[in-house]
């Protein structure tokens with residue numbers, strides 16, 4: 228099997244590429260390295276340095292006889308998307324249209340798309356399953372939902388099968404330490420905590436401790452990137468076996484609070500990690516957890532690396548090596 232991974236040098240993309248290589252796939256990564264990193268590329272894969280806005284280049288790259296295409300080339304900062312929607316329209320929406328059209332031209336029969344729990348918006352009930360209403364609260368989530376709709380149309384009109392994977396909070400690093408690229412200027416909780424542990428950030432701001440949760444801080448469903456990566460392989464197998472598309476949550480079904488993660492990080496790193504309670508961040512729900520029952524039923528997939536210690540320890544190992552030379 229030969230797979231084209233667009234955005235395969237990024238944080239999630241490199242873990243997905245690693246898993247496909249481990250499963251014996253041939254992999255080509257197409258990435259503009261805007262947030263992806265050369266150090267996230269593997270010697271066994273073919274790399275094409277290209278932008279999804281460069282349609283001729285994308286089509287040339289796509290016409291190498293791929294069995295599947297995985298699309299992970301999107302901007303993902305929800306806060307930024309509310310200030311610079313233009314950037315998200317251009318990259319996430321126009322860029323995806325290029326990818327879909329390139330897949331049609333190159334006759335790639337299936338696409339796996341990285342969607343997000345952000346398509347649901349403020350939860351109406353918990354845990355959130357795939358039937359939960361979609362009502363994104365930020366422009367980023369809107370772009371993901373629009374792309375989901377495009378995929379439905381391209382299946383109907385052009386016969387392209389798809390898997391829409393709605394990720395919850397991706398976290399952690401490859402347990403074998405094969406992926407070492409650190410995200411620049413992260414806004415997500417675990418990398419922020421790691422930066423504070425390494426002293427490159429003064430403190431962690433805890434966005435509110437007055438939520439209706441056991442310790443008052445926000446609770447999220449953290450899903451290890453290696454679990455996510457395995458979900459992609461399982462989704463592709465499903466499409467091949469049943470010739471059917473699917474939309475599915477990938478989450479751990481477990482919620483951890485900000486303080487629980489902070490405590491685990493202090494224990495595992497042995498660093499004090501200063502933290503301060505601040506105002507709630509706009510648009511943050513108190514609690515968001517997934518139902519992953521559908522992924523279990525259809526894909527036989529379940530999270531295996533998403534316990535608190537593995538999430539934090541695999542992250543800390545990468546940060547520690549980079550900032551404390553082991």
Ligand code: WQD
Nearest residue numbers: 305343345396414415416419432433434445446447485511
């Ligand atoms: C987690 C918890 C914060 C930073 C985002 C996107 C979402 C999806 C996943 C991709 C919350 C708290 C955070 C900090 C804090 N992305 N926090 N201090 O917002 O749940 O989801 O990533 O699809 O679309 O919005 O993730 O890691 O930012 O926050 O207290 O410095 O940590 O309030 O409770 P979020 P996060």
